[in-house]
Amino acid sequence: MSDLNKQKIVASVPQKGFFGHPKGLFTLFFTEFWERFSYYGMRAILVFYMYYEVSKGGLGLNESTALAIMSIYGSLVYMSGVIGGWLADRIFGTSKAVLYGGILIMFGHIVLALPGSLTMFFISMVLIVLGTGLLKPNVSSVVGDIYSEQDNRRDAGFSIFYMGINLGAFLSPLIVGEAMKYNFHLGFGIAAIGMFFGLLVFIYTKKKNLGLAGTYVANPLTPAEKKKVFTIIGLSVVLLAGMIAVTIPMGLLTFDSFIVMIGILGILLPTMYFIVMYRSPKTTEVERSRIIAYIPLFIASVMFWAIQEQGSTILAVYADKRTQLEFLxxxxxxxxxxxxxxxxxxxxxxxxxxxxxxxxxxxxxxPTKFSLALLFAGLSFLVILLPAYFGGANSLVSPLWLVLSYFIVVLGELCLSPVGLSATTKLAPAAFSAQTMSLWFLSSAAAQAINAQIVKFYTPETEMTYFGVIGGAAIVLSILLFLLVPKIQGYMKGVR
Incomplete structure (x- = not known):
C-alpha cells in the first residue's frame, strides 16, 4: 500500500471519539470483544461436549480422541490465519475478510447449537476454522490502519484493543459454562449470539467510524495472476476432494492418519518459511544472522504454547474429573x-x-525473557502433579491447585507473548515483515499439532509422569536457552 493511500485512510477516520482515540477503535474493540466471547465460550465447553456420554447431551467420543480433536482444531485455526491474511492482502481487503469471517463463525456456532450428528460437528469446525482464519489476523491489521505511523497513541490503542480480547475471553466461559449445566447446545447458541452482536457492531458502525480503513487491497492480484491463482485453487479443491473420496473408503485416511498429517504440516510450514526467508536474495547478511537468532526463540515459543494451550484440553479434563467442584x-x-x-x-x-x-x-x-517464560511454563505443570503425589491419583483436589497452575503459566505468557510480537517485528527481514508475523503465529499451530500427538498419553494412571516429563522438559529447555543467551544476542545484531 502506498504512503498516499495510508494518509487517505487515516484522514477518512474520525480521530477523536473513543477514550481519546479514533472512533474506529470502538468498532474494532467491540467486534473483537464479541468474536473472542463467542470463540472462547465455545472452546470452554467443546472438549466436554465431545467426550460426555450421549445421555448427558454429549457426542460420546473417546476421551483421548476428543483431546486430539481439540488440539488439531486449535492448530488449524492458527494455520488458517495464513490463508486469511493472504486473501485479504491479495483479493478482497481486510474489512471484507473480517465480515466474511464473522459470518462463517456465526454459522459454525449455529450448527453446533443444533442437536445433530458427528458430521454436523465437523461441518461446524470447518466453518469456525475458516472464519477465524479470515477474521482474527485481519481485524488487528485494521487497528493499525486507523493510526498514522507517527501517532503516539498507536501502542496505547493496541493495548485497549488487547483488553477487549481478554474481556471477551474472561466473561464467556463464565456465562457459557453456566449454560452447559443445562444443555451444551444452549451454550453454543450463546456463542452464536455473541458473534451476531459482533457482526451488528461491525456492519452498522464501520462506514461512519472506519472510513476507508480495511477497504484497500494491499497487494492486489493482476488479471493474469487472478486467472492463474483461481485455476490453481480450483484444481487443488478437485484434487483434494478426489483424494478424500478415494482414501477414506480404502481406509488410508483415518482420524489417526489425519492427526499425523497435521502434525507434519505443523512442523513443515514454519521450516519452509525459515528456509525461504534465509535463502532469499532479498535478505541481507544482517537479516540472515537475525533469522538464525529467531530460530531458538521460535522453538522456545512452540514449547511454551504446547503447555499453555493444554489449558483447554488436559487441564479442562483435570478440572472436570480430578477437581473438587464444590468450593465455599x-x-x-x-x-x-x-x-x-x-x-x-x-x-x-x-x-x-x-x-x-x-x-x-x-x-x-x-532470549532471557523467553527462558523465564519456559521456566514458568514448566513450573505450572510441576505444580499440578503435586496433589497426586501427596494425596494419590484417585482423590479430588482443591480447585486452588488449578488456579495456581494457571497463574504461573500466565507469568510466563507475559514474558513471551507481547515480547515475541515485538521481537518478531525487530528481527524480521524487511522483505518478509508481514510473513514473519504469520510465522510467529505458526508457533502456536506447531505447538497444538504436537499436542495432538502427546495428549493421548494422558490417563489417570500416567498423570504424574505426563505432567512431570513435559514440565521437566520445559525447564531443561529454559536452562539451555539461558546458557545460549550471549550467543543468540550476538546473532541478533544490535536488537535487544
Missing part, C-alpha cells in the same frame, strides 16, 4: 477455569508493562 458453598462449572487465563492477563499485564519500563536498559534481553 458454590458449585463450580469446570468451564469456569478457562476464565482464569484472561483474568490474570487483565490484572497482571499493566504491572509487567510498568516493570519493564521501570527497569529500562536494565531489563532482561529477549
Amino acid at each position: 458453598g458454590i458449585h463450580i462449572s469446570p468451564a469456569w477455569f478457562q476464565s482464569l487465563n484472561p483474568l490474570f492477563i487483565i490484572l497482571l499485564a499493566p504491572a509487567f508493562a510498568w516493570f519493564w519500563v521501570k527497569l529500562g536498559d536494565r531489563q532482561p534481553s529477549v
